[in-house]
Amino acid sequence: xxxxxxxxxxxxxxxxxxxxxxxxxxxxxxxxxxxxxxxxxxxxxxxxxxxxxxxxxxxxxxxxxxxxxxxxxxxxxxxxxxxxxxxxxxxxxxxxxxxxxxxxxxxxxxxxxxxxxxxxxxxxxxxxxxxxxxxxxxxxxxxxxxxxxxxxxxxxxxxxxxxxxxxxxxxxxxxxxxxxxxxxxxxxxxxxxxxxxxxxxxxxxxxxxxxxxxxxxxxxxxxxxxxxxxxxxxxxxxxxxxxxxxxxxxxxxxxxxxxxxxxxxxxxxxxxxxxxxxxxxxxxxxxxxxxxxxxxxxxxxxxxxxxxxxxxxxxxxxxxxxxxxxxxxxxxxxxxxxxxxxxxxxxxxxxxxxxxxxxxxxxxxxxxxxxxxxxxxxxxxxxxxxxxxxxxxxxxxxxxxxxxxxxxxxxxxxxxxxxxxxxxxxxxxxxxxxxxxxxxxxxxxxxxxxxxxxxxxxxxxxxxxxxxxxxxxxxxxxxxxxxxxxxxxxxxxxxxxxxxxxxxxxxxxxxxxxxxxxxxxxxxxxxxxxxxxxxxxxxxxxxxxxxxx
Amino acid sequence: xxxxxxxxxxxxxxxxxxxxxxxxxxxxxxxxxxxxxxxxxxxxxxxxxxxxxxxxxxxxxxxxxxxxxxxxxxxxxxxxxxxxxxxxxxxxxxxxxxxxxxxxxxxxxxxxxxxxxxxxxxxxxxxxxxxxxxxxxxxxxxxxxxxxxxxxxxxxxxxxxxxxxxxxxxxxxxxxxxxxxxxxxxxxxxxxxxxxxxxxxxxxxxxxxxxxxxxxxxxxxxxxxxxxxxxxxxxxxxxxxxxxxxxxxxxxxxxxxxxxxxxxx
Numbered sequence: 001x002x003x004x005x006x007x008x009x010x011x012x013x014x015x016x017x018x019x020x021x022x023x024x025x026x027x028x029x030x031x032x033x034x035x036x037x038x039x040x041x042x043x044x045x046x047x048x049x050x051x052x053x054x055x056x057x058x059x060x061x062x063x064x065x066x067x068x069x070x071x072x073x074x075x076x077x078x079x080x081x082x083x084x085x086x087x088x089x090x091x092x093x094x095x096x097x098x099x100x101x102x103x104x105x106x107x108x109x110x111x112x113x114x115x116x117x118x119x120x121x122x123x124x125x126x127x128x129x130x131x132x133x134x135x136x137x138x139x140x141x142x143x144x145x146x147x148x149x150x151x152x153x154x155x156x157x158x159x160x161x162x163x164x165x166x167x168x169x170x171x172x173x174x175x176x177x178x179x180x181x182x183x184x185x186x187x188x189x190x191x192x193x194x195x196x197x198x199x200x201x202x203x204x205x206x207x208x209x210x211x212x213x214x215x216x217x218x219x220x221x222x223x224x225x226x227x228x229x230x231x232x233x234x235x236x237x238x239x240x241x242x243x244x245x246x247x248x249x250x251x252x253x254x255x256x257x258x259x260x261x262x263x264x265x266x267x268x269x270x271x272x273x274x275x276x277x278x279x280x281x282x283x284x285x286x287x288x289x290x291x292x293x294x295x296x297x298x299x300x301x302x303x304x305x306x307x308x309x310x311x312x313x314x315x316x317x318x319x320x321x322x323x324x325x326x327x328x329x330x331x332x333x334x335x336x337x338x339x340x341x342x343x344x345x346x347x348x349x350x351x352x353x354x355x356x357x358x359x360x361x362x363x364x365x366x367x368x369x370x371x372x373x374x375x376x377x378x379x380x381x382x383x384x385x386x387x388x389x390x391x392x393x394x395x396x397x398x399x400x401x402x403x404x405x406x407x408x409x410x411x412x413x414x415x416x417x418x419x420x421x422x423x424x425x426x427x428x429x430x431x432x433x434x435x436x437x438x439x440x441x442x443x444x445x446x447x448x449x450x451x452x453x454x455x456x457x458x459x460x461x462x463x464x465x466x467x468x469x470x471x472x473x474x475x476x477x478x479x480x481x482x483x484x485x486x487x488x489x490x491x492x493x494x495x496x497x498x499x500x501x502x503x504x505x506x507x508x509x510x511x512x513x514x515x516x517x518x519x520x521x522x523x524x525x526x527x528x529x530x531x532x533x534x535x536x537x538x539x540x541x542x543x544x545x546x547x548x549x
Numbered sequence: 550x551x552x553x554x555x556x557x558x559x560x561x562x563x564x565x566x567x568x569x570x571x572x573x574x575x576x577x578x579x580x581x582x583x584x585x586x587x588x589x590x591x592x593x594x595x596x597x598x599x600x601x602x603x604x605x606x607x608x609x610x611x612x613x614x615x616x617x618x619x620x621x622x623x624x625x626x627x628x629x630x631x632x633x634x635x636x637x638x639x640x641x642x643x644x645x646x647x648x649x650x651x652x653x654x655x656x657x658x659x660x661x662x663x664x665x666x667x668x669x670x671x672x673x674x675x676x677x678x679x680x681x682x683x684x685x686x687x688x689x690x691x692x693x694x695x696x697x698x699x700x701x702x703x704x705x706x707x708x709x710x711x712x713x714x715x716x717x718x719x720x721x722x723x724x725x726x727x728x729x730x731x732x733x734x735x736x737x738x739x740x741x742x743x744x745x746x747x748x749x750x751x752x753x754x755x756x757x758x759x760x761x762x763x764x765x766x767x768x769x770x771x772x773x774x775x776x777x778x779x780x781x782x783x784x785x786x787x788x789x790x791x792x793x794x795x796x797x798x799x800x801x802x803x804x805x806x807x808x809x810x811x812x813x814x
Binding site: 388 | 561580582617618621736737738739740741742743744745746749750
């Protein structure tokens with residue numbers, strides 16, 4: 001079915017929706033609502049709406065659409081590309097839509113339905129403790145029965161998408177198809193979304209369960225509006241890039257599910273008001289930071305894991321993260337200045353790179369249940385041993401290891417922060433490019449050889465398992481910055497030529513639009529705009545994000 | 550040299566929530582961990598082993614069967630063998646019954662131990678009693694709140710750096726003896742994957758009440774003369790008066806005057 005009927009929400013008078021008006025008041029008292037983690041300077045907003053229900057969201061949209069006022073949707077504002085930064089118009093924050101709504105067991109899996117502004121940390125806590133605030137009081141009989149069964153099933157569950165920023169809202173992570181370390185095994189957010197309710201720019205609502213609405217053979221969806229009129233969405237003709245992760249541009253594929261059009265669209269097609277996601281069963285793992293002689297050995301290790309994947313379970317990590325030699329040096333310097341700074345023992349002096357991965361592990365098993373001999377041989381072939389590693393399997397230590405991982409970008413940011421005092425326009429250059437598997441070594445050699453020859457200061461880390469390195473260039477002065485920007489552009493072009501993406505996880509927002517034209521032709525960008533026009537004819541939603549309408 | 554490190558498994562306190570209705574701890578889904586102060590005790594044992602080589606570290610815990618996990622952690626850190634003391638008959642043991650049981654095991658271990666290390670307290674019970682009680686029952690000297698220690702040249706004594714409310718002091722203690730360990734300057738240990746795997750092949754024995762041979766009346770709840778009446782934070786001591794200066798006679802006079810002023814003498 002490619003036709004979907006739009007729901008008309010109960011009418012709410014806009015005056016009932018909490019609102020702050022006036023650019024100056026918003027700038028002085030509500031400034032956080034006009035910025036996000038990108039630190040991109042915006043132009044503020046004239047109005048700030050705080051809807052408390054889906055009907056109120058619809059009332060805001062309907063009214064803004066009628067008067068032609070642009071609306072920037074504001075979630076947890078943890079985005080890195082300025083998606084939530086307004087340039088005038090209104091801001092609609094979904095902060096108040098933050099409740100769990102339902103727990104169900106469907107399609108052989110546990111599913112949680114919530115309002116959009118639940119943080120990933122909250123969601124994780126609820127699932128871990130098997131307690132969802134207020135659901136017992138509010139839930140239907142079916143939900144209560146599901147809660148009982150969930151509590152008593154004796155298993156541990158979790159929601160796999162794990163972008164670094166766990167204070168992100170679930171709705172925001174769906175709007176951006178967020179991914180994280182665990183995407184290596186579990187895929188990005190898209191894989192876990194089962195149903196969405198979306199308020200369109202005209203205030204109508206779409207209820208989109210996965211599996212019900214698919215694009216017609218000629219690549220269209222049809223919206224049937226409340227007044228009986230119809231609008232056709234013609235999907236772009238391009239195929240998604242072959243890289244495993246991608247958040248650049250609008251998702252399009254033959255026969256695609258309508259829900260996938262909204263996932264990763266960065267809110268330019270509608271505001272998500274309800275999300276239903278699936279859970280995965282959690283099993284014990286051991287996290288290992290395996291030190292290796294150099295970057296090349298780390299790449300060999302990743303390739304060996306892939307080759308042996310089907311041969312041995314121990315070669316199937318949950319995630320696979322990289323620290324290059326420069327990254328370890330930066331962390332070592334931090335440890336030398338303050339041995340307790342990383343809450344870890346000294347990084348071994350002979351380590352020239354490291355891979356952080358996670359494999360199945362049962363701490364209660366005897367030696368016979370713990371055969372990691374295949375993995376051990378892989379490590380040895382790459383010039384290291386299990387003795388030259390750090391391992392943990394307790395929750396408190398996972399947190400410690402995670403902190404060690406975060407310490408790297410934090411250190412880069414702090415270093416740039418210091419340099420900004422001398423050169424205020426300086427900023428770090430963080431790449432977010434990913435390529436298909438077969439180009440892992442080629443893209444790494446391109447990064448390394450190019451950057452080493454320029455004398456720029458740089459580190460690399462991130463999702464090596466998905467061929468998705470975060471190369472961070474740390475300019476020392478404006479000359480370095482100019483040099484770095486030019487290099488970034490060539491990296492993007494080469495990655496796209498390899499079948500990769502210009503944005504594997506950070507999205508496009510307002511800051512990375514220039515890279516979109518590296519990846520898509522003018523015709524393809526026009527096709528994206530046609531989708532936007534079909535869903536938001538007056539182009540009021542998230543203006544300036546992804547597309548310049 | 551043989552070192553015994555007595556450890557305890559505790560709930561991960563950051564995870565524990567108080568049930569707002571019942572006022573009790575909600576332990577559902579709460580992980581169990583090796584008490585952090587026991588890890589610091591292990592750290593000191595390993596420091597001695599690294600410095601002297603011929604040191605055998607035995608770890609011991611008394612608890613339910615799942616307390617084995619805490620022992621595995623000590624084996625990963627570098628202990629050579631571990632003893633799990635577990636029996637339903639030990640259930641409900643207070644600090645006295647626990648100390649008595651541990652002391653009895655120590656007496657029965659062939660060769661004895663030169664040094665017993667314990668954490669200064671467990672983060673769940675917070676009593677800080679078991680270690681000192683073990684020393685008293687065994688009639689061996691003890692030093693509390695250690696942050697570092699070393700052996701003297703003849704390895705007959707340990708020199709312990711201990712923390713006090715005023716700062717640090719160094720004391721010498723004749724072996725065998727017991728040292729309770731506070732948080733030192735170290736970052737918590739991280740084990741290698743090799744150590745994690747190797748720990749599962751190290752000796753880990755289980756002892757039951759029958760192996761220990763104490764009377765049933767001395768074990769568990771039956772052997773526990775104390776009970777928790779109330780839990781409250783200790784009162785904060787005010788600064789008091791510190792007598793300093795190089796003249797002992799003047800200091801003694803001042804001390805005597807203080808005692809008289811406050812009608813202690």
